[in-house]
Amino acid sequence: ILNVEQSPQSLHVQEGDSTNFTCSFPSSNFYALHWYRWETAKSPEALFVMTLNGDEKKKGRISATLNTKEGYSYLYIKGSQPEDSATYLCASVNFNKFYFGSGTKLNVKP
Amino acid sequence: DSGVTQTPKHLITATGQRVTLRCSPRSGDLSVYWYQQSLDQGLQFLIQYYNGEERAKGNILERFSAQQFPDLHSELNLSSLELGDSALYFCASSVVTGSEGETQYFGPGTRLLVL
Numbered sequence: 001i002l003n004v005e006q007s008p009q010s011l012h013v014q015e016g017d018s019t020n021f022t023c024s025f026p027s028s029n030f031y032a033l034h035w036y037r038w039e040t041a042k043s044p045e046a047l048f049v050m051t052l053n054g055d056e057k058k059k060g061r062i063s064a065t066l067n068t069k070e071g072y073s074y075l076y077i078k079g080s081q082p083e084d085s086a087t088y089l090c091a092s093v094n095f096n097k098f099y100f101g102s103g104t105k106l107n108v109k110p
Numbered sequence: 111d112s113g114v115t116q117t118p119k120h121l122i123t124a125t126g127q128r129v130t131l132r133c134s135p136r137s138g139d140l141s142v143y144w145y146q147q148s149l150d151q152g153l154q155f156l157i158q159y160y161n162g163e164e165r166a167k168g169n170i171l172e173r174f175s176a177q178q179f180p181d182l183h184s185e186l187n188l189s190s191l192e193l194g195d196s197a198l199y200f201c202a203s204s205v206v207t208g209s210e211g212e213t214q215y216f217g218p219g220t221r222l223l224v225l
Binding site: 043 | 112143145152153154155158165166167200202212213214215216217218219
């Protein structure tokens, strides 16, 4: 079993704050790193899929980076809004199997 | 709406029983994935199919089995159910498997309660 860790476990920020969280994964046999946004009572929604070391992806105010050599990915949210409140989940893919972290629960206060 | 459909939405059954969960992928998607989310655990990958063939197997119990049919819909069969099998079961689909840019689209899930 692959150990994927996310930190922090939860985060409370004010509207307008920028924030970031970490996903750590074993770098050996790495294939891809997925980020998801998961709102309560809904299904996970794909944010990014990254495969190459140094990859940077951006979607609106959310961006992510990938370091496959040291085994980590950062997710950044610029100018957080209340609608960004959700759990952010990462998954590392290894031999076609998905290994999920436990998520970072973000709460953005208006 | 992701385009992935799952039926039923809710299922209540008794220990020892067998149930079948169904998933229809987005039009054009060849890969189907099954996941389990239990109360005390995060999202667990169960199994993946690509164009009818099993592609990868995760933490799937021997009492569970799945298949993908020629029309690409998939079924997850859970047998000899135990209380601990109570969970939310998600299906996801993607266009391709094992390549860059594989984005998964999740269905709404089937909530299973074993009494």
